[in-house]
Amino acid sequence: MTENRRPNIVVLCLDTVRKDVYDRFATRLRERAAVRFEGMRALGGWSVPSHAGMLTGTVPSETGVHAHQRRFDPIDPEDTWIAPLEGQGYESVCVTSNIYASPVFGFDRFFDRTVPISPSRRLPEGMDVQEHISDRSAEGVEAYADFVREALEHDHPLRSLANGVLLKLDDVSRKLPIEKPTDFGGRAIARTLEREVAEPDGPVVAFANVMDAHGPHTAFRGLDDSIHGVSADFHSSSFRDSDVNVVDGLGAYESDIERVRRLYAATVDYLDRVVTDLLDALAREDDRESILIVTADHGENLGYESDGYLMNHMSSLSEGLLHVPFDIVATDDSALELAVDDTTRPVDVDGLASHADLGDAVRSLAGEEPFDPFALERERARAEIVGSGSGIPEGGDESYWDRGQRVVYEDDRKYYRDQLGDEAVYDVSGPPSKQVELPDETVPDGLFESAFGDWITDEERDGRDHAEEVDAASRARLEDLGYL
Template sequence: MKRNVLFICLDTVRADLFKEVASDLPEMADVTVEGARAPSSCTVPSHASLVSGQLPSNHGVYSYDADMRRIDHSDTLFASLTDYRTIGVSANPYAGSASHFDTFFDEFVDISPQRRFPSGMDAGTFALTTDTEGPMRYVEFLREAMSHDATLASLANGAAGLLNDRLLASDHFPRPFDNGARYVLREARERLHDDDDRPTFLYLNLMEAHEPVADTLGYDVDRSKVPRGWSSDVLDFDAINTGRAPFDEAAVGTYRHLYRTAIDYTDELVAEFIRFAEETLPGETTAVVFSDHGERLGYTPEDRQLGHNVSRLTESLLHVPLLIRNSPVELDYLSKGPFSLLDLPQLVSAVVSGKSLGQRRQLVVAERLASVVAEKFNVDATERGRLNRTRRCVYEDGQKVVWDGERSATAYEVTNSRAEAVAERSVGVPNAETSVFEVPIETADRRFDTEGGVSTGVDEAIQERLEQLGYS
């Protein structure tokens, strides 16, 4: 029997802090790929790349055109899973139905703060579509919930959403529910018990480290660093990143602590789930744990920016964890040197077939197309163009070279410290621009602009969730 594959994305987790904080998953892993680099610096293009092995300018899926259906199924890692039942459970709408990522799977479950029990009605959709105000609003919700096929789940969604929103708006109480991790893993557990003779490919996306992070019941919070009920919503990332608001070192310090706490929390839950899956599923099970991108936390004076909705390719955004447990093929050689998540389709194929992965790609590259947040900035056309500029980078000979559509290139000596990189100097555009990238960067700048927007074709409830996560 072919082995099962757990394909687990720890959304927005950067490698350096994961290495400092996480203990359970690294202890379980047979292979830890220290040099893993994401193909892009935000969810949509990175996910499209890590399932297709294509660069964003090739597959064309990015923040302003997030439709994953433009990628042919036969060009993805799912092509090697024809005998599998494929299941996805995600707390990130951009790694789910909002981007049509769910169409790659036999079964997919979206989890949100207003729909923690997916069989029930979506409390967020109800709130956005009803015109009723005051106490009658709750009466109407109760009436609809009672007539729904999953009454108890619908009532639970309403109660959980209301309680979470009320307490999140308070500075006195921790958030009662996490950012979806426990509910994602609960839904996954239920589906692993299904009676199905096929091997299982299970994709999970856990959003605990993604903004906004908040004081949460179940987190091991240091009360000397985190005031009760604190949320990173107090930080206006867009304003800070464009210099319209000061960089509040104290508040950012609290944000950093909660980010680390969220990683620790996720590490423990996922390790426990992997052990459960190995005991539950018939046959051997391989786990591949990774992140789609990291997060900027403003650690250095040269990098006073937060989040990941900026057109940048810093190490804090690209250097991500990658751990593999119980692989049937030799992968130890991946633990040294850069490794691109563009090679994840080949890795999955090697695990499924039991055949060697082969040589890693010679040049590890990454790319960020137009920025999702530029249109929200109150800046002039010149500055907006700079924010939206396509950026590319290549790792070669111990350094990273970053260049943009203006053909301005900078070389950095890569370091594992939070200083991002040292020995910055101007250089020429590297050969990778023509030897690796099929679409010239100037063409990418023109082709992948910010027309349309991420909300195209997305219902109001999902759009509200995207805005909560910092997307425009």
Template sequence: MTRNIALFILDTVRKDYFDDYAWRTKRKSGTSFSQCRAASSWSVPSHASIFSGELPHQHNIHSESFDGSFDFHSKLRNQTFLDDLESYDTFGVSSNIYINEDFGFGKLFNQFRDHSIGDHYSAVPFPEASIDLTSNHGNLLEKYLKGTKKALSSRYPLKNLLNGMWLSFGDKLENIPLPRVGDKGAKANADSILQFISDTSEPYFVFANFMDAHNPLQNSVVYDQSLHSVQNSWSSNEYDKWELLIEGCDDDDYIQNYRELYGTSIDYLDQVIHDLSNDILSQSDNETTIIVTADHGHNLGYDMENGYFHHTASLSEGVLHVPLEIINPPPEWPAEVTNKFSQVHIPQLVELIKNGEWDEKVLENESVVAERIGLLGENSEIDYPNSNEIDEEFWNRMIRCGYDKSIKYEWDSLDNSKKYELDIEQACWQSLCSKEPVIPDRILALFDEEINEYKSKWGNQKQDLSFDPDTAQDLKDLGYL
């Protein structure tokens, strides 16, 4: 019988913290890719690379093509591995506000559930309900009318209405010294997946994006309280993202709290994935293989990451080195793969799983490279006081990197280059060897276009940056506007 396939993306989860906190998933994994690298540094281009098998400069989905009229489906139509799953019933669910229905991601699947509640910076009391009162279209009254109608026709009308009202004034309650009462959509994702499986015929393909490790970080009643010492009144929003990037952070308590809650959130996700995978495997008649990975990692202020926080400013190993675990792989798959592996080759893994086979040729790919095109558009401005003193060209530069055994080369569109030493025994670790090294031709050749040519070409493109106000504010909060 044809295998069912599930792809779970744990948004913003770096490899070293995954190894420390996601012990259930690692114990359950049948094949572990210990040297997996993301294709880019944020969700939109990384998801496009995972599904298309192409780098951002090839599929052209990135910071300078993503705008108010962006649509995943029109960009990726007939270009994803989903097109090779003709006999499969496909289902997607996401709590990421960019990997959702508004930006056309849902149209890639036969069915899709959008759990992208409010924005990345809000919690809700009933995560199993997930739908808020607002929508991303029309004026304020139209948003509330549309959202209310959607909530009342849902499975949990009262809970959805309460979620919506909470989101309407939740920002005013942020500093109340109480933990969050729920998660960021993980349980809602899991419930939707199990409902889909109970209603569909096999074989099926399931995709899910879990946002619970993404900032902002704050304690929640669903967390294991023994894993951290952070007060309920603390939030990572105490510092603005650009304040952290530009000025740095010398607040040791903030750094410790940030890292502790980041790890605790991964532990929570690990519990959800462990229980969900058990339910999937027990409820499916066909053999089912579950892929667990992350679209990118996250900087946590370490020296080897230039003291950066978040994931939009660099291609550090904290951002690029991500987990890739295969639960219940087909027979003859190896227990561990130590070759460097790029997420652009996930479509090949899906094909092998579908056919129930293993092929060593999947490890012979040389294109373990990554790139970040920039911020959101050449004409966007960094939302930061005294922005006229900020080197916006630096923060908006295009960055590429390539791997050669234990060496990582990095270069950018400002003609800077670096060489780092890596250690196979230390996930997310890198040490600067030299500045201005010559980038080997064999690595440059893995890209179809030279970096400055590509950056200049897209810098001349027009972008519609007139997002819905709520979406625009969220993009600003995340550092993309």
């Protein structure tokens, strides 16, 4: 394959999408996939360590990026899979709606260009309305007039004004029993990604993060009501996930959690349609083949027994979090050369796989030789977190919720150990995103080689308030996502 004809490679991270819900509701992508990895595991249970792992193939104790160090500064760009592709003529771009995977935390260092999308900046050429609000003390009519003045002085006044209108509509919908008029950025990400991939003359390697499946959850325009059936006045911020996580079972929150589950499922169906439309658009507008790797940085705990009755993705390495989708879809399926007998597609890779090999997959798909998906199967995989990732539940034991946790997968077993010395063995041979504890089995000696904590600096251990390191607009976004 000549350099000029190398395909575009897009790693599309559907943030917080777990494998079982994806399999059931992302039917279009599943049908169009050329290769489907059924046993893919993430390297961490929430955004910061997982994104660091996706770029480097390693865990927090090796990247230095974790709950106590949320910036990506410790990672040398040369140690990612992006740098070698740039050396081979690829342009690199990141389109992201995840504030952690953005310039705010240094994620843009790895790409030629980065385009952040947020609820206050859906049209990226326009001004960021939340930044404007955070930098001003004006209120009421004066605040509106101040915004209009600055928007009209911006290089893209109409887009800036549109960003303000869209943000205000979302704000109004939260206060009234009406459906949210916009999604959480999915369509904006797809439009921007389409432009960033199709316009350059040469090949592009892109990383995109879509946050619609991440909380908060509410009914929005475009969701399939036959899937969720949730009234427009419901918003998941009416209760705190941390409150659920400290009760026995689900308690009084059961009905609210069921609504969240249905909205989550409908959102995965919505993202399935968004990404399928993106594939069709790239096929129409670009004569260069584009290959999408559709995956997730992690899944989501939805309060099931197998999730430990937990919600969200704090302080956990459950299968609901670690078992993620990994489908390879091409705009021209016949052009995706596989080094296996693929007369009947899709090719299903059923064995254990890990995001540790994401870089190998990208490099292989961009290379001259046919891609061998079965070369990514492995005998062992691991995952790791240290710290909770979000606020400690009120009245909770900080040493428990902030503990380090590790798992190792071997065959159909998942071995677990945490910083407090607790261990467990799980059978993960059953349905996706499920684990069954095996109390009669023990963790083999020597499986976990190093101790927790010796790689965290004293400054990090002191628990710096990372929210104080970001601007007011970013802090507001982190609060809305439940990280503060």
